[in-house]
Amino acid sequence: MNDTKTLREVFKQTTYQIAGHSKRDLHQLQQVLSRVDGNVEGDMYGTGELIENFQQKMAEYLGKESAVFFPSGTMAQQIALRIWCDEKGIKKVAYHPLCHLEIHEEDGLKELHQIEAVLLADKDRVIELDDVLGMDDDIACLLLELPQREIGGQLPAYEDLEAISRYCREKGIRLHLDGARLLEILPFYQKSADEVCALFDSVYISFYKGIGGIAGAILAGNEEFTKQSKVWKRRHGGDLISLYPYIVTAEYHFEQRKHKFSQYYEHAKELAGLYNQCQGISTRPAVPVSNMFHVHADLPKEELERILLSLSEETGIGFTHYVRQEDESSSSYEVSIGDRYAMIPKEELALAFEKLHQKIGEQKSKAE
Amino acid sequence: MNDTKTLREVFKQTTYQIAGHSKRDLHQLQQVLSRVDGNVEGDMYGTGELIENFQQKMAEYLGKESAVFFPSGTMAQQIALRIWCDEKGIKKVAYHPLCHLEIHEEDGLKELHQIEAVLLADKDRVIELDDVLGMDDDIACLLLELPQREIGGQLPAYEDLEAISRYCREKGIRLHLDGARLLEILPFYQKSADEVCALFDSVYISFYKGIGGIAGAILAGNEEFTKQSKVWKRRHGGDLISLYPYIVTAEYHFEQRKHKFSQYYEHAKELAGLYNQCQGISTRPAVPVSNMFHVHADLPKEELERILLSLSEETGIGFTHYVRQEDESSSSYEVSIGDRYAMIPKEELALAFEKLHQKIGEQKSKAE
Incomplete structure (x- = not known):
């Protein structure tokens, strides 16, 4: 019936x-695997050409010094905020009320890192310059999600982004990009990935959303930041002996779909x-x-x-x-x-x- | 030259x-993938037949109520200890000085969970009954690694294990098995996996050591324990949208090598x-x-x-x-x-x- x-x-x-x-379904992995050279060595605990070359490629694409492949964005972003909090000695960050860390991660940021979150803007609109100008200075990092997924994928004006970036630099507040869907916003802004990322101190992108991989994420920033992120990746249990099933598919679909x-x-x-x-x-x-x-x-x-x-x-x-x-x-x-x-x-x-x-x-x- | x-x-x-x-190298994944039905649906955030059936199979093999697939043992074991600490309201556990958590995880247990570790036994021998009898009662959980990898894979006498298990139950101390290499010790003890696991409240096994998978782990225990472990898995960033590349290879090699x-x-x-x-x-x-x-x-x-x-x-x-x-x-x-x-x-x-x-x-x- x-x-x-x-x-x-x-x-x-x-x-x-x-x-x-x-x-x-499993066809996806079968198809990608059938196109790669089986003699390529798997990565071993974050080392090896396969992972290092991909990280280098993504660092260049994002215009950052360095990049680290993570099994998930949840892990990558908590770690980014933790590093910026430790740097400033303040365990407080600011983000949107519908930020992924606030509503989808079982409070990992608070439970694992004891980091307090200040919620900016109303639930039904994006963070604007005035929200940022009005916030306390005693936060270590501001996270912007572009586009703001939970309200249909909205974006601030690009001039607002530039002004927020300038303000944060003046005030010594780190700016982190939740760019899970970074490639998805480039046509609207008419910018390249590295142009957008230049406004931010650290950037995360996802490989299973618009890019359509199986799972995995990249976290990018300066050398010192990514070096520390590898230590936290191990602490979180994300430094798997091999991440290559995700890397191989991430790279394949990135090349297939980036244009x-x-x-x-x-x-x-x-x-x-x-x-x-x-x-x-x-x-x-x-x-x-x-x-x-x-x-x-x-x-x-x-x-x-x-x-x-x-x-x-x-x-x-x-x-x-x-x-x-x-x-x-x-x-x-x-x-x-x-x-x-x-x-x-x-x-x-x-x-x-x-x-x-x-x-x-x-x-x-x-x-x- | x-x-x-x-x-x-x-x-x-x-x-x-x-x-x-x-x-x-990548041949391994290619070969396993070529043997599975491509129409099988991938797992989605810990749900779906592929992951649920495997978890059920491993729970039965280990003789536990329930089991959860994790991307890594590092993540699974920190979470196990955290759950037992929260249950007792005491943030203290005991394990061997060369325990994986002590020497290979960048102090994740302390940095992420604020759990203190009491080191039992000397570095060059396994934990014995006397070490356990001599420890303070104010610990939430004792972790035993069988075999003790860093000293060549040594084992206590099985009677010692049984006596340690009885003592911990009397004292209300949870007993956790680092069974990364559980299958490897069954022939020496002449026991089945569930017989050994019956001595423990929670068990972790690895799929990339003796079993030879690509990565991944199982954490098993009672229903309440594994339910809580899923919340922590999300907090750690381990609840990936899909873990199937690891599950499919883990299951294939488990069946291929368990005997x-x-x-x-x-x-x-x-x-x-x-x-x-x-x-x-x-x-x-x-x-x-x-x-x-x-x-x-x-x-x-x-x-x-x-x-x-x-x-x-x-x-x-x-x-x-x-x-x-x-x-x-x-x-x-x-x-x-x-x-x-x-x-x-x-x-x-x-x-x-x-x-x-x-x-x-x-x-x-x-x-x-």
Whole structure:
């Protein structure tokens, strides 16, 4: 019986999916591994050509002296903040209320490092220059997440970033970039990675978001910073004997996709336009500034799920595999554009959105 | 010129190597990946059949309620000790002076968890019942490493283990097993994994030592313990979006090798016998109790290296890729037996050891 299937199950069986690059199954690793030279030696506890060359390449790409490969961004970022706190002798940092460290890491920063966090800005907007000017001086480091993922991937004006960077340098406050999605914002800013990173003392980027690797992260900064980060990496249990399965896939997908982020950005704007033509739906931001945005609907979670499920079965297009409840009468989900979007025939996509518009209309008139 | 080559370089070019399973190159992952079903879904933040089934399998093998896959033993063990310390409200544990946490983890236990360590026993012997009876009661957890790697892989008598376990239970002290090499000791004790683990409240095993995977570890204990360990895993930055490259290889090699540890143990005893027939050389322990032992030579590091290098070039057999200096007149290295040993023709091995005996004799008479 179709009506017992979940949205996730139906989504997986659709012919086309709107978001992402591909399935997260073992084919990905098989395919990448089949393309590499098996005689290459694995890395050993952070040493060996495989890891060192990749770290060097990423340091150059980010315009930093040095870079270290980490199994996760959670580990890399806690460590970055710890190093800057130790340097200043102050265990206090500032970041956005919806920062990854604040809401997704079980308070690791506080529990493992005893670092206090000052929350800047309101939950529903990005950190602006005024927030920074208004904060106490006694913080060791300010973390900016670009784009601010939990509010649909919003960005401050580039001039604001430059002014924040100047202010922090004047005040002796370190500036750290949560650049999990750094490549995703370069087309909007019309900057290179090293231009953006030059505003920051330390930078983290992720390999499994826009780049589409399996896992892993890079933390970059000056030599002294990255040297210390390796000591903390060992303390955290992240100095694995071998990280090469992640490094090999990170490098492969970085090379494969680094030039495609303008395309993802353009597609995100196009797709947000289709959503915003549907009644009862709006995207956040209204015009995306990266490859991502959030879809907000004036419908309860269950009703939106039911509509998307039947629509996916009817059209073969997967809109999303989940819907999140916002409140009793509204719901949302996140969209990040990758390789998949380009594979959907335009006319089929347009038709699916017409039907979405209709179905929501029918639902709304039923409810009235 | 041959004389500019290092021992490591010559070792890599030998036809046969005495220790280990195989090269740590990318072939290993390629071969395992080529044997798995690519349609299997990757794990997502600790969920999904791939990781859950493996954790369940390992919990059953170890005779524990529950098990969690970790990227590293460093992470798993700090977390185990932290949980037991929090349970008792005492931030103090006891372990051997050459415990991995004491000498290989940059003091992560102290720096991240503020846990104090009481060192039991002398550096050159294992922890015995008397050491445990003599320790203060105000510790939360005692960690035993079986076998004690840094002293050649020695073991206490099994009756001692049983008595230590009874004592800790009486006193309300948790007992944790650093079982990085648990499978390696089962043939000597003539016990199953779950029989040994029944003496302990929590157990860690490694997948890249005797089992020969790429990296990764299992931490097992009761439901409440492993539930808490997942929270700490996220805090440490170890809850990667996907750990499957390590899980798939861990499971493959576990199944491939779990029945071969008696063979490795027998080979280790045979090989130690060959070493102990050479003048100026002795193994520690004299008779191995696992697949590993240390080789000690009454020769300075440089002289032993020179002898082993020329011997490897002459015979095509790699004895070791490194030598460690003990003091001015003695040196050592570690040997862990895996699949490779069985591939060496017996007569060639015997001849190589005759030559080793001769060369050391020549060196010694030169020195006199």
